[in-house]
Amino acid sequence: MAVDFKRQARVVRLLNLLAYASNHPGLTPMEIARDLGADPIQVRDDFELLFLSGVGTGPGEMIDLEYSWKGVDIIDDQGLTTPLRLSPAEASALLVLLDSLETMPGLVDARAVRSAAAKIRAVTKSQAVGDAEHSDEAGVAGTVAEALSAKRQLAITYYSASSDATSQRQVEPVSLFHESGRTYLRAAQDGELKTFRLDRIREAMLLDAPSAATDSDFDPADPFGLTNRPQANLLVHPDATWLADYWEIELAPAETGADTAAEWIPATMRYGSEGWLVRFCLSQADRVRLVAPEHLARDAKSRAMRAFEALD
Numbered sequence: 221m222a223v224d225f226k227r228q229a230r231v232v233r234l235l236n237l238l239a240y241a242s243n244h245p246g247l248t249p250m251e252i253a254r255d256l257g258a259d260p261i262q263v264r265d266d267f268e269l270l271f272l273s274g275v276g277t278g279p280g281e282m283i284d285l286e287y288s289w290k291g292v293d294i295i296d297d298q299g300l301t302t303p304l305r306l307s308p309a310e311a312s313a314l315l316v317l318l319d320s321l322e323t324m325p326g327l328v329d330a331r332a333v334r335s336a337a338a339k340i341r342a343v344t345k346s347q348a349v350g351d352a353e354h355s356d357e358a359g360v361a362g363t364v365a366e367a368l369s370a371k372r373q374l375a376i377t378y379y380s381a382s383s384d385a386t387s388q389r390q391v392e393p394v395s396l397f398h399e400s401g402r403t404y405l406r407a408a409q410d411g412e413l414k415t416f417r418l419d420r421i422r423e424a425m426l427l428d429a430p431s432a433a434t435d436s437d438f439d440p441a442d443p444f445g446l447t448n449r450p451q452a453n454l455l456v457h458p459d460a461t462w463l464a465d466y467w468e469i470e471l472a473p474a475e476t477g478a479d480t481a482a483e484w485i486p487a488t489m490r491y492g493s494e495g496w497l498v499r500f501c502l503s504q505a506d507r508v509r510l511v512a513p514e515h516l517a518r519d520a521k522s523r524a525m526r527a528f529e530a531l532d
Contacts, residue, residue: 230266233258234273237266238283239301242294249287267292274298306343314340363424364405367393371431374407377423378416383499386422392433399443408433415444446490452497453512455484460507467500484509498523 241252249267253260267287274282275298284296306314318337322330367374374393379386391407396418398404403418413435439445446468456463456471464471464487472486491497494513498520501510505524510517 234266234270235300237263238270238294238297241285241292242297242301245293246291248289248291250289252292275300306340311340311343360421360424361403361418363426364393364396364418364421367424367426367431368396370426373427373429373431375425375427376416376421379420379422381420383495390427391416392431394431394433394435395438397438397440397443404443406435406438413445444492446492449490449492450513452489452491452510452516454487454489454501455509455511456487457484457507460504461485463504463507 237252237256237258240256241247244252244255247255249263250260252258253263256263267285270283271285272282281298282296283294283298283300286293286295315337318333318340322333322337364374366372374391376389376391377386378389389409391405391409391414394406394408394413396403396405405416405418405421407414407416408431413433437445454469456469461471463469468490470488472488489497491500494516497510498516501508501520502523510520
């Protein structure tokens with residue numbers, strides 16, 4: 221397989237540029253080009269490419285920056301200015317692959333394979349793989365596992381990304397499940413079954429109270445129970461149909477002969493929390509209009525009007 225060294229060199233240059241701009245706020249592109257010994261036109265083109273790059277393709281996974289001839293402001297570097305951190309699963313997969321390569325004499329340099337494996341093992345014992353560190357404390361995952369095993373309740377501090385706030389909750393753990401690379405806790409809070417992302421539980425404390433909650437209706441094909449959730453009616457701008465790729469939005473089929481470029485597209489969306497639905501529609505206000513439930517549509521409009529009045 222041919223190696224594209226020019227592409228590799230550009231990736232290295234882009235990462236170096238991102239890190240330098242992040243660590244030297246206030247510099248202009250001309251000053252950055254001077255310090256890095258680069259062509260100013262190339263620096264400009266690299267910033268334009270960085271703006272379209274990220275660690276994924278979904279919302280919140282792209283690099284966010286602002287630049288002009290006056291200066292460069294790195295708003296969100298997506299962690300690409302910090303040293304690479306291998307997850308335990310990634311480190312284990314690499315070690316398994318290297319062990320298999322070592323059994324193929326003549327095909328690879330055995331010394332290079334052993335050296336690479338030794339470096340990865342050393343990394344997994346350092347701060348490069350924080351998840352692989354095992355302290356004397358159980359940690360959140362250990363406390364949750366103990367609560368499930370002992371059937372006891374938990375007091376947790378949970379971060380909600382939709383409201384950007386943390387809250388204290390007392391829950392009755394039911395089970396853990398994995399979905400799209402994430403681990404989730406199913407637990408009852410005030411008699412209602414809810415789903416909590418494990419990595420958003422900031423603290424967990426085991427309580428003496430027993431946990432009697434059960435979840436006999438759990439469906440692995442629909443782990444979040446969206447089919448049983450209420451449904452909202454939306455209008456989606458034709459230029460924003462990509463939202464359906466990232467959220468559970470069902471777009472209505474286009475009518476034959478309809479001018480979809482001029483018409484907002486009817487859509488439906490399942491939601492679990494009324495507050496979340498209103499916040500979602502407000503965050504996508506230039507792309508999404510909430511039609512029903514009518515009381516939530518009125519709430520969203522009222523909040524938007526109050527925001528405009530506050531700007532006066």
